[in-house]
Amino acid sequence: MTLYLLCMVLFCIGLYGVLRKRNIVKIIIGIAIMSYSVNLFLVLLGYRFHGRAPIDAHDQTITNMVDPIPQAIVMTSIVVGLAMMALLIAISIRIYEKYGTFDITKIKKLKG
Amino acid sequence: MELHILLIFMIFAAVMAIETKDLFSSIIAMGSVGFALCLAFLVLKAPDLAITQLVVELLCLIILIRATINKDLPLVIEGRWFFNTVSTLVFICVFLFFAWMALKEMPVFGEPVMAVVKKYIEEGTKQTGAANLVSAVVLDFRAYDTLAEAAVLFTAIIGIMTVLRKPGRKHKD
Amino acid sequence: MAQLKPGMSIIVQSISRLTAGMILVFGMHIILHGHLSPGGGFAGGVIIALAFVNLLIAFGAKTGISRVSENLASNLETVGAMMFLTVALLGFLGGTFFLNILSKGEAFSLFSAGTIPLSNISIGLKVGVGLFAIFLALVILEKARK
Numbered sequence: 001m002t003l004y005l006l007c008m009v010l011f012c013i014g015l016y017g018v019l020r021k022r023n024i025v026k027i028i029i030g031i032a033i034m035s036y037s038v039n040l041f042l043v044l045l046g047y048r049f050h051g052r053a054p055i056d057a058h059d060q061t062i063t064n065m066v067d068p069i070p071q072a073i074v075m076t077s078i079v080v081g082l083a084m085m086a087l088l089i090a091i092s093i094r095i096y097e098k099y100g101t102f103d104i105t106k107i108k109k110l111k112g
Numbered sequence: 113m114e115l116h117i118l119l120i121f122m123i124f125a126a127v128m129a130i131e132t133k134d135l136f137s138s139i140i141a142m143g144s145v146g147f148a149l150c151l152a153f154l155v156l157k158a159p160d161l162a163i164t165q166l167v168v169e170l171l172c173l174i175i176l177i178r179a180t181i182n183k184d185l186p187l188v189i190e191g192r193w194f195f196n197t198v199s200t201l202v203f204i205c206v207f208l209f210f211a212w213m214a215l216k217e218m219p220v221f222g223e224p225v226m227a228v229v230k231k232y233i234e235e236g237t238k239q240t241g242a243a244n245l246v247s248a249v250v251l252d253f254r255a256y257d258t259l260a261e262a263a264v265l266f267t268a269i270i271g272i273m274t275v276l277r278k279p280g281r282k283h284k285d
Numbered sequence: 286m287a288q289l290k291p292g293m294s295i296i297v298q299s300i301s302r303l304t305a306g307m308i309l310v311f312g313m314h315i316i317l318h319g320h321l322s323p324g325g326g327f328a329g330g331v332i333i334a335l336a337f338v339n340l341l342i343a344f345g346a347k348t349g350i351s352r353v354s355e356n357l358a359s360n361l362e363t364v365g366a367m368m369f370l371t372v373a374l375l376g377f378l379g380g381t382f383f384l385n386i387l388s389k390g391e392a393f394s395l396f397s398a399g400t401i402p403l404s405n406i407s408i409g410l411k412v413g414v415g416l417f418a419i420f421l422a423l424v425i426l427e428k429a430r431k
Contacts, residue, residue, distance in 0.1 A: 003221055006119040008211045010126055012204045017130040019200045025135055025180055029142045032172070033126045036149050040119075043156050049222040053157045054245040055323065056237045058393055065245070066157045067229050068236075072249040075164055076261045079327050079412060082168045083268035086419045089179045090272045093423070159323035163315070167331040171416060174338060178424055241389030241398035242320035250325065251404040255383045258408065259373065262366055265415050269362070272422050 003044055010037040024092045024102045028085065035081045039074045046070035114155050122148045135180055143173045160246045293343050301343035308336040316409040320398045326405040330412030337417050346424060358418040365411030372403050 017030025046067030129141035146169035316329030376384030390397035
């Protein structure tokens with residue numbers, strides 16, 4: 001329970017960065033921190049006490065493995081998160097070239 | 113216990129990454145959050161995720177630093193500072209309250225519901241022949257997810273090539 | 286900021302020339318043993334991409350793009366995607382999509398697990414070359430526009 005709440009606090013820090021900051025790079029960092037916390041939360045849900053990594057060994061039967069499904073889903077999610085980050089960075093580079101700034105309020109003013 | 117320490121370290125590093133004025137040190141602080149996450153995966157018995165998170169974090173840091181180096185940080189003059197901060201904090205408090213109410217109903221940490229997975233763990237190696245059960249789930253039992261992931265990666269590459277295209281011939285004159 | 290030689294200093298260039306091959310071999314090892322030990326297509330693909338990114342940063346953009354062009358990267362990425370789709374379509378020989386039709390072999394050996402190593406190789410190719418193409422687009426195209 002405490003771990004889940006700490007995970008949610010980490011999510012909220014990322015949310016604060018996204019909602020409050022004006023620099024685009026800070027917003028991207030906030031989104032990255034949010035995705036980290038969600039990944040960690042999914043893996044926390046699959047952990048069991050005294051569990052072992054979900055890999056079979058040669059000559060022993062292992063029954064107390066941790067849950068492999070959240071790990072498989074999160075493995076996909078990490079790579080998709082990297083692609084998403086790269087797309088966001090590409091858009092921010094483009095914005096910097098067009099307006100010469102990373103500040104989102106200035107971008108709005110220059111639109112008209 | 114290690115997980116608590118790691119999570120508190122991650123929270124401090126995240127606050128530092130959000131609040132530092134310098135962009136470069138902010139990116140480095142974000143990298144430390146990612147590497148702490150890699151250690152947390154290792155504690156949680158997920159070595160596949162630890163390897164993937166480590167290398168993905170490296171590539172992400174390289175891309176971020178190459179993209180933002182030599183770019184200036186504009187002097188941010190905050191307008192309506194008080195109202196914005198208070199409304200954001202109120203929203204976060206409401207979010208945390210509802211998260212707490214929802215988390216009370218979740219299964220306790222350390223004793224997950226193993227309804228679906230039981231069959232995978234017992235017969236996974238026999239049915240697929242792969243010793244690594246995460247690989248078996250990703251590429252055999254739930255391979256549709258991986259197919260969709262490949263499509264998402266392809267779409268992201270197309271988007272980046274479109275956004276960062278070379279300028280058209282019109283501007284050359 | 287104007288450097289006479291492209292890329293970094295000669296120490297970095299020599300070291301990265303030595304280590305890039307080792308990183309590449311390590312990535313291939315992780316991909317090929319994906320069904321036996323931790324790792325797999327995603328992690329190995331990113332390691333392969335990192336080996337090329339290492340060379341590209343050390344030797345400068347101009348030297349790198351003469352070796353690996355963007356067309357080659359996009360073609361290889363398409364090859365990876367088509368390989369994965371072919372492995373998926375092979376399941377129709379046995380009846381359904383994504384069916385593991387090849388023989389399972391002896392467990393815990395390198396040649397086992399049916400189509401899983403083939404899928405790992407194709408996913409590794411796709412992810413590695415795709416991320417390298419992203420890096421090329423972010424760094425090279427930005428430089429070419431100036």
